[in-house]
Amino acid sequence: MTTTLSVIGVGYLGAVHAASMAELGHDVIGLDIDAERIAALQAGIPPFHEPGFEDLLATGLETERLRFTTDYADLARADVHFLGLGTPQRADGFGADLSHLEAAVDALAEVLPARGGAPTLVVGKSTVPAGTARKLAARLSHLEGVYLLWNPEFLREGFAVQDTLTPDRLVYGVHDPEDPAAEQAVAMLDDVYAGVLQHQAPRLVMGYEAAELVKASANAFLATKISFINAVSEMCEVTGADVTDVARAIGMDDRIGAKFLRAGVGFGGGCLPKDIRAFMASAEEHGVGESLGFLREVDAVNERRRERVVTLAEELLGGVEGRRITVLGAAFKPNSDDTRDSPALDVATRLRTAGAEVTVTDPQALENARRRVGGLVELEQDTDAALRGAELTVLLTEWDEYRDLDPAQAASLVASPRLIDGRNVLDPSAWREAGWEIRSLGRAELPSGRPSVAKAARGGAFTARSQAALV
Numbered sequence: 001m002t003t004t005l006s007v008i009g010v011g012y013l014g015a016v017h018a019a020s021m022a023e024l025g026h027d028v029i030g031l032d033i034d035a036e037r038i039a040a041l042q043a044g045i046p047p048f049h050e051p052g053f054e055d056l057l058a059t060g061l062e063t064e065r066l067r068f069t070t071d072y073a074d075l076a077r078a079d080v081h082f083l084g085l086g087t088p089q090r091a092d093g094f095g096a097d098l099s100h101l102e103a104a105v106d107a108l109a110e111v112l113p114a115r116g117g118a119p120t121l122v123v124g125k126s127t128v129p130a131g132t133a134r135k136l137a138a139r140l141s142h143l144e145g146v147y148l149l150w151n152p153e154f155l156r157e158g159f160a161v162q163d164t165l166t167p168d169r170l171v172y173g174v175h176d177p178e179d180p181a182a183e184q185a186v187a188m189l190d191d192v193y194a195g196v197l198q199h200q201a202p203r204l205v206m207g208y209e210a211a212e213l214v215k216a217s218a219n220a221f222l223a224t225k226i227s228f229i230n231a232v233s234e235m236c237e238v239t240g241a242d243v244t245d246v247a248r249a250i251g252m253d254d255r256i257g258a259k260f261l262r263a264g265v266g267f268g269g270g271c272l273p274k275d276i277r278a279f280m281a282s283a284e285e286h287g288v289g290e291s292l293g294f295l296r297e298v299d300a301v302n303e304r305r306r307e308r309v310v311t312l313a314e315e316l317l318g319g320v321e322g323r324r325i326t327v328l329g330a331a332f333k334p335n336s337d338d339t340r341d342s343p344a345l346d347v348a349t350r351l352r353t354a355g356a357e358v359t360v361t362d363p364q365a366l367e368n369a370r371r372r373v374g375g376l377v378e379l380e381q382d383t384d385a386a387l388r389g390a391e392l393t394v395l396l397t398e399w400d401e402y403r404d405l406d407p408a409q410a411a412s413l414v415a416s417p418r419l420i421d422g423r424n425v426l427d428p429s430a431w432r433e434a435g436w437e438i439r440s441l442g443r444a445e446l447p448s449g450r451p452s453v454a455k456a457a458r459g460g461a462f463t464a465r466s467q468a469a470l471v
């Protein structure tokens with residue numbers, strides 16, 4: 001069944017959601033207060049790099065199932081409204097800034113009376129502290145026929161379309177699961193997601209706070225897993241172990257699982273860092289700060305890995321001042337042009353602050369990098385040109401084209417074949433054979449210069465690429 005629906009806030013989450021809902025056959029209108037973004041989307045120009053999104057956008061526009069507006073009055077016809085607004089870290093602390101979300105709910109509330117009490121579902125998708133949905137529902141409670149449901153989003157950048165159309169679960173947070181009004185709201189959202197539910201995605205109905213906490217805990221768990229293996233990295237570096245051996249072996253235990261155990265320069269992006277901080281702030285507000293106190297350590301380990309790259313660079317070069325360093329990668333992860341809290345850009349900036357001449361290259365993210373660090377570091381689109389003359393090369397975002405670099409050809413371009421693999425994706429022996437001095441996070445250079453015992457025993461069969469399969 002076709003539903004007329006709106007998506008308010010067409011940033012990363014909202015734009016992908018709007019295009020995916022149109023793909024499911026719905027009549028979708030996307031709204032944003034950013035007129036430039038709306039004009040671009042309406043012209044079929046994706047404001048970010050996301051595999052598969054451009055095609056969905058084009059199809060949606062062609063079939064006229066998808067259109068965009070800046071005017072809330074255009075939303076009155078829609079029966080379902082998704083809230084896809086950002087909840088960034090507040091300027092004055094760790095908590096989440098809910099002002100965009102609150103403003104959107106208030107603006108929507110202005111146009112809903114025009115529906116004359118017809119059943120209307122408002123669906124929150126943003127990541128919010130527990131208690132937010134109940135407060136937002138109160139802002140809508142004077143409107144007849146309007147129900148707020150909280151449906152957190154779990155999509156990963158780079159897989160956003162796939163995660164939206166075939167998610168591994170759907171979570172519906174309601175005011176009171178026993179209430180008939182909740183049942184009606186759930187049925188309405190089930191209709192919208194019929195094309196998703198047919199793929200057997202489990203759908204869980206729970207209270208608002210549980211739904212909000214599912215999202216916060218999922219991201220906190222992922223961040224903790226990454227910082228856990230990165231803390232182990234620190235032990236590996238001082239004992240001479242190889243963290244990729246440790247990760248592979250512990251990941252074979254089903255209870256632990258192999259995913260999100262890729263040691264390296266750590267997590268970044270617009271979600272994990274700010275979400276763990278908002279989770280901590282929320283715990284503090286509820287008087288149970290110590291319950292999530294460990295997340296402070298998770299954040300600290302993550303921060304230390306970035307600083308570790310700078311220390312390694314200093315060790316390798318005997319001081320970075322005035323030295324030419326090339327950073328491979330600007331995006332916070334491959335297959336994305338997102339540079340929000342990117343470990344790569346952070347390290348590049350730290351190296352520059354320490355006096356190095358830094359060149360950053362990236363296949364997709366240089367435009368965004370320019371906005372963040374332009375003027376501070378050199379930005380070079382072409383990988384070969386970026387490598388030319390480098391005294392040290394630092395791989396910080398594991399794009400395929402950097403994994404696939406030919407060490408011999410790369411050696412012919414740089415001034416000195418020295419490399420730090422900040423993501424553990426290159427095969428150190430292959431690079432050493434080609435004449436490179438290579439250091440990796442969590443893989444100590446043994447005094448003998450020989451690989452670790454475990455690696456020698458299996459003849460180095462565990463390649464960089466097989467580690468990539470653990471994503």
Ligand code: UGA
Pocket residue numbers: 127153154155156157158219222226259260261262263264265266267268269270271272275332333
């Ligand atoms: C994350 C979650 O994975 C999504 O489920 C969630 O919906 C999203 O945040 C969100 O809240 O919107 P995303 O930010 O796209 O998704 O990125 P991830 O794939 O989680 O990667 C985050 C960071 O961790 C990246 O910098 C990545 O390089 C790093 N990472 C990931 C590691 O350092 N090691 C790993 O093993 C895995």
